[in-house]
Amino acid sequence: MRNVSIIGVGCTKFGEHWEKSFRQLIAEAGIEAILSAGIEGKDIEALYGGSMASGRFIGQEHIGALIADQLGLNPIPATRVENACASGGTALRSGYMAIKSGEYDMVAIGGVEKMTDVGVEDAAIALGGAGDQETELFHGASFPALYALMARAHMNEFGTTEEQLATVSVKNHHNAMLNPKAQFHREITIENVMNSGYIATPLKLLDCSPITDGAAAVILCESEKAREICENPVEIIASAQASDTLALAGRKSLSEIMATKVAAKNAFEKAKITAKDVDFAEVHDCFTIAEILAIEAIGFCEKGKGGKFTADGNTALNGEIPVNVSGGLKGKGHPVGATGIAQAVEAVLQLRGQAEKRQVKDAKIGLTHNVGGSGATCVLHLLKALEGKK
Amino acid sequence: MNGSLPLIWRKFGERYDLDGNFCETCKTAYFPARAVCQKCRRKGKLVAQKMPKTGTIISFTELSAGPAGFEHEVPYFIAIIELENKARLLSQIVDSEKEKIKIGTKVEKVFRKISDIDPEGPIAYGYKFKVVD
Ligand SMILES: [Zn+2]
Numbered sequence: 001m002r003n004v005s006i007i008g009v010g011c012t013k014f015g016e017h018w019e020k021s022f023r024q025l026i027a028e029a030g031i032e033a034i035l036s037a038g039i040e041g042k043d044i045e046a047l048y049g050g051s052m053a054s055g056r057f058i059g060q061e062h063i064g065a066l067i068a069d070q071l072g073l074n075p076i077p078a079t080r081v082e083n084a085c086a087s088g089g090t091a092l093r094s095g096y097m098a099i100k101s102g103e104y105d106m107v108a109i110g111g112v113e114k115m116t117d118v119g120v121e122d123a124a125i126a127l128g129g130a131g132d133q134e135t136e137l138f139h140g141a142s143f144p145a146l147y148a149l150m151a152r153a154h155m156n157e158f159g160t161t162e163e164q165l166a167t168v169s170v171k172n173h174h175n176a177m178l179n180p181k182a183q184f185h186r187e188i189t190i191e192n193v194m195n196s197g198y199i200a201t202p203l204k205l206l207d208c209s210p211i212t213d214g215a216a217a218v219i220l221c222e223s224e225k226a227r228e229i230c231e232n233p234v235e236i237i238a239s240a241q242a243s244d245t246l247a248l249a250g251r252k253s254l255s256e257i258m259a260t261k262v263a264a265k266n267a268f269e270k271a272k273i274t275a276k277d278v279d280f281a282e283v284h285d286c287f288t289i290a291e292i293l294a295i296e297a298i299g300f301c302e303k304g305k306g307g308k309f310t311a312d313g314n315t316a317l318n319g320e321i322p323v324n325v326s327g328g329l330k331g332k333g334h335p336v337g338a339t340g341i342a343q344a345v346e347a348v349l350q351l352r353g354q355a356e357k358r359q360v361k362d363a364k365i366g367l368t369h370n371v372g373g374s375g376a377t378c379v380l381h382l383l384k385a386l387e388g389k390k
Numbered sequence: 391m392n393g394s395l396p397l398i399w400r401k402f403g404e405r406y407d408l409d410g411n412f413c414e415t416c417k418t419a420y421f422p423a424r425a426v427c428q429k430c431r432r433k434g435k436l437v438a439q440k441m442p443k444t445g446t447i448i449s450f451t452e453l454s455a456g457p458a459g460f461e462h463e464v465p466y467f468i469a470i471i472e473l474e475n476k477a478r479l480l481s482q483i484v485d486s487e488k489e490k491i492k493i494g495t496k497v498e499k500v501f502r503k504i505s506d507i508d509p510e511g512p513i514a515y516g517y518k519f520k521v522v523d
Contacts, residue, residue, distance in 0.1 A: 124457035134401070135422060136480055138514070139504060140453070140460040141468045148451035149470055149480075156449070156493050200451040200468075249470050249478040254449055 004099045005226035005233035005386055008037025008219035009345040014333030015183040017213040022058050022114040025215040027070040029338075030110050033217035034071070037230065041071065044219070045104040047078040050091035050111035051337035056126035058114050067110050084130035085286060087111065088216065089340025089370030089379030095220045096239045096381075105222045111341035112215035123211055127336070130373035132247035144208055144287065146248055146374040148200035151289035153254035155202065157304065160292065162202050164307030166193035168288035169206050169330050171316055176327025178317075178358035183212055183333030207288040212333035216342035223386065231388040234348045237273075237365075238382040240266035246376045255304075259378035260297035260369065267380045268299075273365065275299035278382070280350055280360040281321065282343035284371040285328040291315075294369055295323060298380075317358060325350070325358045340370035340379060351385040395512050405516030408441035408499065410477060419477040443499040444522065445473035450483065450491055459505045467491055471519055479517075486521035496522040 010032025012025050020028075026049070034041060049067040054060050061080075068078035081091040088111030095107040115123055128137040131146050154160045170190055176182035188206060196206040226233035242262035245251055251258065268274055275298055283298070285291035292306035300321045301309035309315065315323035326332045326346040329339060347366035349355045355363075370379045403409035410421035414435040418427065421441050427434025450469035453460075460466070467483040469491070483491055484502060497519040504514045 121456075121458040121461060124455075125459075128457050137457065138516075139468065139480055139482055139518075140456055140463060140466060141480055142453060142455070142457045142460075144455075145451050145453055145468050149449040149468070152451060152493070153449040197454070198452070199455050200453045202451075247480065249480045254470065 002100055002102060003223035003235055004096045004220055005223045005235045006218045006344065006348050006383070007221045007226050007230040007233050008033045008039065009217070009348045010036060011181055011216040011342055011345045012214050013181045014212050014214040014335060016116050018116065020213070022054065022060065022112060023066065023070045025114060025213060026067050026110050026112040026217070029112070029215035029217040030067065030071045030108065033108065033219050037219040039106070039219065039229070041073055043106050044073055044076060044108045046076050046098060046107045047073060048081050048091040048094045048107065048109050049078065050081050050087035050340060051113060052082060052084050052087045053126040053129065053336070054113070056129070058117055071108070073108065083377045083379070084372035085284070085336050086340055086370045086372030086377040086379050087337040088342070089368065089381070090241065090377070092218065092341055092344055092381065093239045093241055093379055096236055099220055099222050105225055107220050108217065109220060109341060110215065110217040111338040113335035113337040114213050115211045115335060116213050120211070135247050135249065142200065144203055145200040147287040147289055148203045149248060150254050150293065150374070151202050151287070154289060154292065157255050158307070160307035162194065163190055164311045165202070165207055165288040165292065166190045167311045168285060168291045169193050171310065172285060172324050172328040172331040175317060175325050175358060176331025178356070179327045179332055182327040182331055183210060184327070184331050203287055203289070209286045209329040209334040212335040214333060214335035214338050214342070216338045216345050218341060218344055218348070227386060227389045232352045233386045233388055234351045234383050235386045236381055237384045238267040238271040240264070240270065241377070241379045242266070244376050246373065248374050257293045257297050257371065257375040257378065259375050260294055260371065260380070263378040263380040264298045267382050271382045273382070278321065278365050278367045279363045280325055281323050281367040281369065282326060282328070282346050283323055283369040284339070285324055285330050286334060286371070288330070290371065291323065291328065298367065298369065317360065322360050325355070325360055340368070343368035343370060344381065344383070347383045351383060398512050398514050406501065408443065408517060410439055410441045411436045412439040419475040421473070421477040421479050441477055442474040445471040445497055447491065447493055447495045447497060448472050448478065449493060469519070471497055482518040484518045484520055490521045498522050
């Protein structure tokens with residue numbers, strides 16, 4: 001059985017990069033990943049690039065070939081992968097499967113989004129396309145509104161409070177302080193969140209992840225070869241993905257993300273472990289409620305208890321199960337197409353013991369969770385450090 | 391996207407009259423109409439059906455920032471509504487007292503302008519809902 005490991009990682013600083021273009025960002029992350037893997041461009045056999053809405057944001061499609069071009073990797077096959085906010089995670093999974101299948105031994109994965117070249121209203125339209133254009137965005141349902149509908153349902157069903165939601169933001173901003181690549185380096189309080197003004201009730205400005213520019217990249221390699229050429233490879237011990245209806249109204253429940261439940265169950269079965277074996281997780285907190293829904297569906301806590309579980313500190317850096325130690329989408333930033341890959345970069349740093357001030361103690365198994373839209377796609381990976389022979 | 395004339399024309403039945411469909415095999419109503427029943431797939435028998443014009447609020451939100459085309463509408467309410475035949479849809483809630491917009495509130499369909507993003511283009515009309523007095 002062939003397995004797949006990450007042997008190199010690269011990530012730009014996340015934030016508003018007025019001075020850098022889409023192609024400069026992905027080139028920066030890609031080159032860092034190739035150099036850190038200690039390989040040469042000619043060793044890479046294929047490339048998968050994730051971007052959600054480059055056409056909307058910068059008028060550029062065909063970004064698979066563009067990334068290969070910018071990294072000097074032509075003529076290898078290069079493919080764009082799009083799954084809304086889960087584009088990066090899905091690109092990672094595509095590369096994983098390409099190696100697993102035996103077609104390639106080494107592939108490059110890149111994810112990038114350049115969101116600040118357009119105004120906020122146009123960005124909202126671009127992101128709204130992750131939901132159902134004809135029955136949601138048409139009626140004026142912005143992306144925050146969709147998560148607000150889920151938040152309200154969760155509050156109504158389980159008694160989750162706005163203060164509990166706020167604790168997700170407070171924690172993730174705190175973690176981001178320890179991450180030099182994060183967009184925000186600013187502690188916030190529950191009061192700050194509560195007073196930040198409603199965007200879509202019950203969600204306020206500081207319940208929402210920001211508009212971000214950034215790119216991330218990883219180099220994947222077949223595990224046996226990875227052990228020979230890399231001193232600290234990180235193996236992907238499971239990769240799983242699931243889908244659901246594009247529109248919220250088509251789902252059985254507004255208070256859980258079924259695609260996450262299914263992907264998590266499949267990933268744990270494949271790796272023959274349970275949620276209890278996971279030492280840290282990078283989950284998709286595009287809104288505070290999204291982190292609550294994620295930790296419940298993955299099984300870190302009981303359904304309906306995610307708010308209290310977070311408010312009690314269980315997901316803090318020193319808690320029972322640290323969640324989003326990188327700062328998450330809220331604190332680190334959310335350059336949509338890059339997010340799923342940036343999560344894997346963080347997992348690799350943690351599992352190699354290279355996460356500096358935000359290092360999780362004795363991190364052996366990490367989980368990354370990337371959601372597209374309001375939950376129509378979920379991609380989930382489990383990662384574990386391998387002993388290199390080098 | 392909303393301003394495309396063929397799209398607006400194609401959607402008249404759905405957006406003006408709540409045209410959906412119904413699977414006679416498993417007795418599930420679908421809105422918008424589906425090409426295949428989610429539960430029965432090829433064993434399902436889908437027939438055209440108009441949705442009931444009343445339902446109940448399942449969840450709601452009040453937006454104070456809107457996407458392009460809705461900047462001037464704020465604040466406005468969006469809700470998920472369960473119609474009397476159990477089909478669910480997302481709609482704006484209009485012409486209603488703010489205090490009455492709650493989970494469990496009964497609402498009824500009204501016909502309204504939805505948006506006119508392009509000043510030169512067609513105006514999109516469709517369903518919105520209001521609280522039943
Ligand atoms: Zn059926």
